[in-house]
Amino acid sequence: MKSENGATPPNSKPKIAIFKLASCDGCQLTLLDAEDELLTVLGAVEIAWFPEATPRVLKPPYDIGLVEGSITTHHDAEYIHQVRKQCRVLITLGACATAGGIQALRNFQDLGATLRKVYTTPGSISALKMSTPIADHVPVDFELRGCPIGKDQLLEVLGAFLSGRKPNIPTASVCMDCKRRGNTCVLVAQGASCIGPVTQAGCGAICPAWGRGCYGCFGPMESANTASLRDKLVELGQSDAEIARTFRRFNAWTWPFREISEKAERSAGEARP
Amino acid sequence: MSQTRTIKVNTLARVEGEGSLYVRFSGSHVSDVKLKIPEPPRLFEGILEGRSYEEVPDIVARICGICPVAHQMSAVNALEQALGIAVNPSVRALRRLFYCGEWIESHALHIYLLHAPDYLGYEDVILLARDHKPRVEAGLRLKRIGNDLMTLLGGREIHPVSLCVGGFYKVPPAAELKKMLGPLEEARDLAVETARFVSRFDIPDFTQPYEFVALAHDEEYAIHEGRVVSSRGLNIAVDQYLDHFVERQVSHSHALHSSIRGRGSYLVGPLARFNLNFARLPEGVRNLAAEVGVTPDCTNPFQGIVIRALETVFACEESIRLIEEYEPPPAPRVGVRPHAGVGQGCSEAPRGLLYHRYELDEKGLIRTARIVPPTAQSLKRMEEDLYFLVGEMAGLPTPELTHRCEQAIRNYDPCISCATHFLQVTVERA
Numbered sequence: 122m123k124s125e126n127g128a129t130p131p132n133s134k135p136k137i138a139i140f141k142l143a144s145c146d147g148c149q150l151t152l153l154d155a156e157d158e159l160l161t162v163l164g165a166v167e168i169a170w171f172p173e174a175t176p177r178v179l180k181p182p183y184d185i186g187l188v189e190g191s192i193t194t195h196h197d198a199e200y201i202h203q204v205r206k207q208c209r210v211l212i213t214l215g216a217c218a219t220a221g222g223i224q225a226l227r228n229f230q231d232l233g234a235t236l237r238k239v240y241t242t243p244g245s246i247s248a249l250k251m252s253t254p255i256a257d258h259v260p261v262d263f264e265l266r267g268c269p270i271g272k273d274q275l276l277e278v279l280g281a282f283l284s285g286r287k288p289n290i291p292t293a294s295v296c297m298d299c300k301r302r303g304n305t306c307v308l309v310a311q312g313a314s315c316i317g318p319v320t321q322a323g324c325g326a327i328c329p330a331w332g333r334g335c336y337g338c339f340g341p342m343e344s345a346n347t348a349s350l351r352d353k354l355v356e357l358g359q360s361d362a363e364i365a366r367t368f369r370r371f372n373a374w375t376w377p378f379r380e381i382s383e384k385a386e387r388s389a390g391e392a393r394p
Numbered sequence: 395m396s397q398t399r400t401i402k403v404n405t406l407a408r409v410e411g412e413g414s415l416y417v418r419f420s421g422s423h424v425s426d427v428k429l430k431i432p433e434p435p436r437l438f439e440g441i442l443e444g445r446s447y448e449e450v451p452d453i454v455a456r457i458c459g460i461c462p463v464a465h466q467m468s469a470v471n472a473l474e475q476a477l478g479i480a481v482n483p484s485v486r487a488l489r490r491l492f493y494c495g496e497w498i499e500s501h502a503l504h505i506y507l508l509h510a511p512d513y514l515g516y517e518d519v520i521l522l523a524r525d526h527k528p529r530v531e532a533g534l535r536l537k538r539i540g541n542d543l544m545t546l547l548g549g550r551e552i553h554p555v556s557l558c559v560g561g562f563y564k565v566p567p568a569a570e571l572k573k574m575l576g577p578l579e580e581a582r583d584l585a586v587e588t589a590r591f592v593s594r595f596d597i598p599d600f601t602q603p604y605e606f607v608a609l610a611h612d613e614e615y616a617i618h619e620g621r622v623v624s625s626r627g628l629n630i631a632v633d634q635y636l637d638h639f640v641e642r643q644v645s646h647s648h649a650l651h652s653s654i655r656g657r658g659s660y661l662v663g664p665l666a667r668f669n670l671n672f673a674r675l676p677e678g679v680r681n682l683a684a685e686v687g688v689t690p691d692c693t694n695p696f697q698g699i700v701i702r703a704l705e706t707v708f709a710c711e712e713s714i715r716l717i718e719e720y721e722p723p724p725a726p727r728v729g730v731r732p733h734a735g736v737g738q739g740c741s742e743a744p745r746g747l748l749y750h751r752y753e754l755d756e757k758g759l760i761r762t763a764r765i766v767p768p769t770a771q772s773l774k775r776m777e778e779d780l781y782f783l784v785g786e787m788a789g790l791p792t793p794e795l796t797h798r799c800e801q802a803i804r805n806y807d808p809c810i811s812c813a814t815h816f817l818q819v820t821v822e823r824a
Contacts, residue, residue: 141411145457145458146410146811148459149459153507154551157538163520163523168520174520175517176407193436222456224437235441238439238440248434248437268456324550328555331555331564333555336452363446370453
């Protein structure tokens with residue numbers, strides 16, 4: 122890898138740092154779950170910061186920073202700027218870092234009330250009102266989708282940035298994966314609540330393969346037609362409240378999903394006596 | 395007079411999630427121990443409110459990427475109790491098999507990638523693999539087989555999609571499961587080698603008078619259901635959990651501390667399970683335990699790595715048994731008619747007892763949720779281990795003592811992502 126800010130001198134291994142913010146650990150675990158490739162990957166790079174695997178700390182700058190987790194505290198909102206400065210390339214891993222994650226469901230709630238439910242003295246808890254993606258705070262070079270991310274996509278993105286090429290990550294909908302896998306369409310055949318038609322591919326369409334609707338782990342695909350899917354879900358008998366919940370899962374704070382869930386919620390509110 | 399010393403580790407490494415530790419002592423007198431959990435709150439109990447019972451297994455999986463099946467299983471146990479659902483015995487067997495996959499994966503991860511470097515004097519698995527490559531590769535192979543089993547039953551190993559209230563969305567044909575027999579036999583042999591390998595480690599001499607707490611079951615080594623029992627005579631149904639255990643918020647942590655009412659800290663996890671349920675292990679595993687020198691009165695937490703390896707052997711053997719005896723259920727799941735109710739469920743996450751409780755309204759929407767993960771139950775006990783460890787080993791130079799403290803924390807295989815931020819608090823009244 123060529124160095125622009127002196128991250129790595131020529132002929133030495135690229136330095137990789139893996140950071141964790143508010144998250145479940147699953148996306149960084151995906152790297153450790155690449156059992157067959159792990160020793161090769163770890164041998165090809167210099168791990169500079171990855172507390173889950175090693176106490177070793179190498180001085181910044183780093184060639185690639187991978188960030189798991191969303192911004193939910195004042196501390197992390199400042200820390201991410203420091204991380205950005207340390208990394209020549211910054212890649213977000215998964216729905217938390219890329220879309221605010223499941224914890225962004227708080228964005229639709231009253232945080233004070235939620236904190237009071239969980240802690241006796243909520244005043245001592247540092248929490249922002251919103252859970253937000255990394256790109257709301259600093260520029261991001263690549264956003265890898267998924268809850269969790271896919272192992273193959275992670276290796277593809279790492280390989281691409283290490284060799285200076287563009288990552289090959291498909292942006293079509295889950296429907297494409299379903300067709301490739303030979304799944305029967307659960308939306309049409311079973312009338313299952315499936316948001317695969319507006320969700321980016323990447324998981325291999327596992328939910329439809331298991332006979333259930335896609336629940337949107339990889340977030341909205343490009344120019345997703347959520348309005349048309351909403352009509353279809355209404356036709357299948359879903360209530361507005363159900364539709365709002367359907368789009369409020371792990372990528373709830375992305376604009377296409379948020380817009381549709383807020384519309385459904387307003388409509389549910391108007392329908393109430 | 396002895397000088398006051400402090401041990402500080404700002405970022406604990408080789409644990410899941412982020413924490414720090416601080417110990418202040420003078421001579422062998424320890425004046426302050428803090429295991430700090432700065433991980434940001436994710437407030438699961440709040441965001442579960444108003445969600446449908448059907449969505450809960452998918453949501454709670456996201457509490458933890460390391461033990462999603464544990465959270466899903468405790469949740470479906472609780473919700474099925476609330477809704478009065480009994481699952482088919484074949485579905486029950488498949489759930490146990492699914493959970494064995496998580497035990498194999500998580501234990502192999504902890505033994506090889508996180509804990510073994512401590513005993514062998516390496517900074518991490520990268521350096522360990524330089525000198526012991528075949529051993530690390532064997533560990534990764536073992537881990538992979540656990541993951542493959544989870545993927546077969548759940549679609550993927552992290553946040554699997556198959557488990558639901560009433561059963562599974564889909565169950566595999568018997569022929570697909572049978573294909574796992576070969577790999578699982580290989581995994582069992584790898585796990586036996588692992589137990590022998592880790593038993594030769596230089597294990598620090600340190601024992602504590604723990605109260606062990608785990609699920610127990612009359613017919614099996616409890617994994618996915620049972621009664622809550624302890625080494626000091628507690629023996630209760632899961633429903634009575636909250637009558638006996640309390641959580642308290644402490645100023646230095648976003649995780650809450652658990653204790654047994656009237657007694658104090660307790661220990662969950664492999665050591666507790668092994669000691670309490672030894673008689674339910676298959677004979678081969680009990681013999682192997684004798685061979686590698688652990689007995690069911692083990693009170694040394696540094697032996698945890700050996701017991702984790704023995705549990706891995708057990709999980710492989712149990713998986714083989716379950717697959718050999720498997721007959722597909724008449725239907726993957728039973729129908730559910732939502733109604734109001736309260737249910738509680740426990741299961742044994744790889745790192746210990748995991749409690750879930752839900753209150754549903756008449757439409758099956760969550761009114762309240764409460765989750766007590768194993769690491770939150772262990773935090774108080776971890777601090778006490780540090781307190782006594784530093785007291786006993788105060789003669790060591792600070793860097794070595796610091797390393798011992800970190801190793802002692804890793805004995806628990808703590809999952810800080812799990813421990814943070816969920817518990818709904820019971821206020822301790824005087």
